[in-house]
Amino acid sequence: MAKKTSHSMDWTVVAAVLIVVLGFLAAVNYIFPGSSSDRTVSVSGTAEMSVSPDNVVVYAQILTRSNVSADEAKDLNSNISEKVLESLLAAGVNRSEIETSGFSVYPEYDWTQDKGQVLKGYAASNNMKITFSDFDNAGKVVDAVVDSGGFINYINYELSTLKLNKYKAQAFAEASKDAKMKAESIAAGLEKVLGDVVFVSTSDYNYYPYSLYKAEAGVMLNNAKQVATNLPSAKVDVTATVSVTYKIV
DSSP states (O other), X not given: OHHHHHHHHHHHHHHHHHHHHHHHHHHHHHHSOOOGGGOEEEEEEEEEEEEOOOEXXXXXXXXXXXXXXXXXXXXXXXHHHHHHHHHHHHTTOXXXXXXXXXXXXXXXXXXXXXXXXXXXXXXXXXXXXXXXXOGGGHHHHHHHHHHTTOEEEEEEEEOOHHHHHHHHHHHHHXXXXXXXXXHHHHHHHXXXXXXXXXXXXXXXXEEEOEEEEEOOTTOOTHHHHHHHHSOOOOOEEEXXXXXXXXEXX
């Protein structure tokens, strides 16, 4: 029985010593906190810019149908697409400014109460994207598409790759300045000084084309022509967000 009591007492002493040591360490950490290099502040900076577009982009569609075969719908589409292309080139559009953004051939169905889904024919769709910098030529471009049998889905103001990269760099620079200003304000409020950058991430970048025209059900195609011949002055929006973590000392 004496040995068991002694063994029990040994564990009690060990536990008491551990409690004292842990309490001492906690007190030291409270009195002498970690170095200033461990103290950080994280902020997000944002920038918004409205800039002048340098491109007009017309999104066109050639849509054909056949109740005979998919090949007939495709052939009809090919013929009209060729006419649209020739008209665009005649209107002064460069071949490099015209691209096919999508082509598809698909069956179309009707629904009847007695037979359910019934094949009614086939459709072929060719989507074109026409990008040009001569704003005065927009009316001719739209006329070339519509008068040759095509449709206009959208007309946008957009940025070229060169301008987009330029404004993206500016937006991120301004967002970084905004983040630093916020971090300096926080540090000053805490009676601290802003130190080195610990971490940076670009959490968001957006570029919003300006929509001049969007086709809707029941809207006359004449509206697209009217928009293209009387282009308004407008800006496109560029925004950027960065997240930065700084040391504070």
